[in-house]
Amino acid sequence: MENIIETKNLTKIYKNLRAVDNLNMTVRSGEIFGLLGQNGAGKTTTIKMLTTIIKPTSGTAIVDGHDIVKESMKVRDSIGIVPQELTTDEDLSGYENLMLIADFYNIKKSDARAKALELLKMVDLEDAARRPVSTYSGGMRKRIELIAGLVHSPKVLFLDEPTLGLDVQTRTNLWSYIKAIKENLGITIILTSHYLEEVDALADHIAIIDHGRLLKVGTSEELKEGLGGDIISMELNSESEVNLLKDFPAKETSINGSSIRFKVENSDAILPELMNILYRNHIWPRKMTVEKPSLDEAFLEYTGRKINDETPMDYVKTMNYMRRISR
Numbered sequence: 001m002e003n004i005i006e007t008k009n010l011t012k013i014y015k016n017l018r019a020v021d022n023l024n025m026t027v028r029s030g031e032i033f034g035l036l037g038q039n040g041a042g043k044t045t046t047i048k049m050l051t052t053i054i055k056p057t058s059g060t061a062i063v064d065g066h067d068i069v070k071e072s073m074k075v076r077d078s079i080g081i082v083p084q085e086l087t088t089d090e091d092l093s094g095y096e097n098l099m100l101i102a103d104f105y106n107i108k109k110s111d112a113r114a115k116a117l118e119l120l121k122m123v124d125l126e127d128a129a130r131r132p133v134s135t136y137s138g139g140m141r142k143r144i145e146l147i148a149g150l151v152h153s154p155k156v157l158f159l160d161e162p163t164l165g166l167d168v169q170t171r172t173n174l175w176s177y178i179k180a181i182k183e184n185l186g187i188t189i190i191l192t193s194h195y196l197e198e199v200d201a202l203a204d205h206i207a208i209i210d211h212g213r214l215l216k217v218g219t220s221e222e223l224k225e226g227l228g229g230d231i232i233s234m235e236l237n238s239e240s241e242v243n244l245l246k247d248f249p250a251k252e253t254s255i256n257g258s259s260i261r262f263k264v265e266n267s268d269a270i271l272p273e274l275m276n277i278l279y280r281n282h283i284w285p286r287k288m289t290v291e292k293p294s295l296d297e298a299f300l301e302y303t304g305r306k307i308n309d310e311t312p313m314d315y316v317k318t319m320n321y322m323r324r325i326s327r
């Protein structure tokens with residue numbers, strides 16, 4: 001799979017602040033790539049450079065084969081953006097908004113009509129298509145914003161905190177539409193979020209960003225694997241059963257009476273062997289649990305901080321967003 005985005009020492013400095021600091025990352029064509037970081041980590045600044053809204057202080061990036069500085073107009077043709085702010089006109093209907101964007105891109109009327117209807121159908125907005133956007137719920141509003149970025153058939157779609165300010169149910173509902181966009185249109189999606197569950201559920205690869213720097217990149221599983229292992233715990237029937245298992249090859253073994261706990265690199269690979277030993281020795285555990293590290297723990301491990309520490313900034317942004325959509 002070819003890379004559709006490659007950044008090379010991408011850096012943005014505001015006065016003395018390195019908002020993005022020597023970022024080197026690659027995004028594969030057709031994947032959902034999640035930029036995960038707390039408020040102020042540098043996610044939006046990265047997106048603004050990749051979408052040519054601001055210029056890097058140094059370094060560069062290639063998007064769909066074009067340099068973001070030297071060929072910014074070509075990059076703009078290849079990308080769609082769904083910013084944090086709402087962009088659709090509330091007084092126009094969903095359909096009219098899409099047609100207006102198509103007109104801006106000089107798309108032929110008949111093609112624009114077909115595209116608008118296809119997109120509205122994809123996010124279940126056909127029935128609301130002719131109503132003013134001001135009558136839409138928060139979730140519907142976000143859905144029209146999502147497809148507004150797709151009218152000109154971009155190759156890459158940038159979603160900046162797409163579910164900020166939405167309640168949990170509406171948020172998870174929006175995830176299915178984001179997945180549908182990826183699957184139906186086969187485009188690459190770059191998503192920023194400070195919701196772990198969101199990137200865990202959606203992203204094929206996740207980049208953890210903190211203080212402008214890329215700390216770790218990998219699949220959700222790879223990030224968790226880096227944490228040093230899974231825990232297999234068993235409650236057995238006697239200490240003699242524990243004795244039979246105490247030499248099982250694990251990274252760490254701890255024993256407490258008739259309970260035994262193994263730390264292993266990858267429980268999926270080791271469980272068949274363990275089950276075999278239990279079976280051969282006629283041991284039937286009273287309880288057995290397997291715990292895999294969570295993405296929360298991975299984030300804490302790599303950044304030294306919890307991601308879900310709600311910051312005052314987060315609160316202000318959410319309130320502003322709620323105010324805008326309830327206007």
Ligand SMILES: Nc1ncnc2c1ncn2[C@@H]1O[C@H](COP(=O)(O)OP(=O)(O)OP(=O)(O)O)[C@@H](O)[C@H]1O
Pocket residue numbers: 014017019037038039040041042043044045046161194313
């Ligand atoms: N125009 C600007 N001038 C000065 N500093 C800025 C500017 N834009 C962003 N910053 C600072 O750069 C850092 C990175 O900001 P950025 O918006 O990229 O973070 P983020 O990870 O996207 O967070 P959020 O989710 O809150 O948007 C922050 O410390 C921010 O205050």
